Amino acid sequence: MRVTVFGAGAIGGYLAAKLAIAGSVDLSIVARGAHLEAIKADGLRLIEDGKETVARVKAVARAEEVGEQDYVVLALKAHSLAPALGEIAPLLGEGTAVVTMQNGVPWWYFHKAGGALEGTRLAAVDPGGTIWQRIGPERVIGSVVYPAVEVDAPGLIRHVEGTRFSLGEPSGEKSERVTALAREMVKAGLQAPVREDIRSEIWVKLWGNLSFNPISALTGATLAAIVADEGTRAAARAMMLEAQAIGESLGVRFLIPVDRRIKGAGDVGEHKTSMLQDLERGRPMEIDALVTAVQELGRLTGRPTPIIDTVLALVRRLAIERGCYSSL
Ligand SMILES: NC(=O)C1=CN([C@@H]2O[C@H](COP(=O)(O)OP(=O)(O)OC[C@H]3O[C@@H](n4cnc5c(N)ncnc54)[C@H](OP(=O)(O)O)[C@@H]3O)[C@@H](O)[C@H]2O)C=CC1
Numbered sequence: 001m002r003v004t005v006f007g008a009g010a011i012g013g014y015l016a017a018k019l020a021i022a023g024s025v026d027l028s029i030v031a032r033g034a035h036l037e038a039i040k041a042d043g044l045r046l047i048e049d050g051k052e053t054v055a056r057v058k059a060v061a062r063a064e065e066v067g068e069q070d071y072v073v074l075a076l077k078a079h080s081l082a083p084a085l086g087e088i089a090p091l092l093g094e095g096t097a098v099v100t101m102q103n104g105v106p107w108w109y110f111h112k113a114g115g116a117l118e119g120t121r122l123a124a125v126d127p128g129g130t131i132w133q134r135i136g137p138e139r140v141i142g143s144v145v146y147p148a149v150e151v152d153a154p155g156l157i158r159h160v161e162g163t164r165f166s167l168g169e170p171s172g173e174k175s176e177r178v179t180a181l182a183r184e185m186v187k188a189g190l191q192a193p194v195r196e197d198i199r200s201e202i203w204v205k206l207w208g209n210l211s212f213n214p215i216s217a218l219t220g221a222t223l224a225a226i227v228a229d230e231g232t233r234a235a236a237r238a239m240m241l242e243a244q245a246i247g248e249s250l251g252v253r254f255l256i257p258v259d260r261r262i263k264g265a266g267d268v269g270e271h272k273t274s275m276l277q278d279l280e281r282g283r284p285m286e287i288d289a290l291v292t293a294v295q296e297l298g299r300l301t302g303r304p305t306p307i308i309d310t311v312l313a314l315v316r317r318l319a320i321e322r323g324c325y326s327s328l
């Protein structure tokens with residue numbers, strides 16, 4: 001099985017290191033800059049449970065060097081995907097499956113979703129429908145990524161916690177391609193449950209990201225602090241209820257009550273969300289996939305989003321002022 005991880009940063013690097021150490025797939029990664037040079041020189045180093053392991057992986061700068069694959073894992077940030085389409089293309093053959101590992105609303109959301117919005121392209125994550133057209137949604141295996149991972153230095157990945165990557169076909173089918181990939185991930189020590197309704201799981205993760213991430217960026221507060229403060233907790237809750245109404249109108253089942261989801265986020269503790277970390281490091285923030293796309297879904301379904309609109313306007317302005325907004 002030929003697998004290429006495109007964008008082997010924190011999540012892609014973790015997945016690639018685990019698959020490489022297990023050694024049962026023909027694995028490559030496409031990376032760039034100092035990270036690529038370090039991996040070529042010293043291997044992909046993974047710190048997990050306090051122990052460092054070096055994974056020897058084939059690391060390339062250009063996809064042409066590895067050619068068509070059985071699976072391509074896209075582990076870029078959501079806003080990096082459209083600019084990379086030309087670089088990804090050489091990996092795609094007729095039967096190549098593409099696993100999308102971005103947080104937020106995926107560009108393929110309305111592929112095989114059924115209902116009046118079937119086939120709708122989302123401008124917030126795929127302006128002009130370019131990703132849809134050039135990758136093709138029929139290739140997609142969706143995923144929800146739970147591990148927390150960081151890149152500590154070029155070539156050095158530090159796993160913080162979690163091993164679950166839920167997978168699911170947009171159609172809900174338990175296809176051979178998704179089950180075969182899940183088997184390889186399990187062999188590598190990961191959890192890879194195959195879901196029949198990946199969209200509902202995407203929403204439960206998104207529920208936290210669309211609210212806590214921008215509030216943390218605006219306030220500088222950790223998850224524990226946002227939940228402990230009555231005002232920020234209420235703001236997050238109001239955003240989550242607006243989102244729930246949108247999701248339910250699209251047939252999503254929220255299997256946990258909103259207050260349990262909020263408590264779960266608070267229990268993570270004194271942790272800065274990825275959006276706050278990006279802001280602090282001067283990197284582009286994933287605002288459009290996590291928040292703007294939800295606003296767009298609200299417009300498409302006729303559900304009002306006054307609190308989401310307000311928080312989005314503020315966080316987008318903040319990101320522009322700090323040079324951390326990456327519009328597609
Ligand atoms: N990190 C985490 O704990 C979690 C992350 N996620 C989600 O996973 C996704 C990936 O996040 P994360 O791994 O943290 O992001 P990272 O920034 O760590 O990794 C993305 C990698 O892609 C590289 N990249 C971008 N464009 C290209 C290109 N054209 N060619 C080659 N490489 C490229 C980046 O390189 P460069 O640095 O040079 O830009 C970087 O190494 C996001 O959607 C995030 O929200 C979900 C759960 C947890």
Ligand SMILES: CC(C)(CO)C(=O)C(=O)O
Pocket residue numbers: 103208209212213265268271272273274275
């Ligand atoms: C920590 C958490 C769960 C916040 O919602 C997250 O996924 C992130 O930081 O992006």
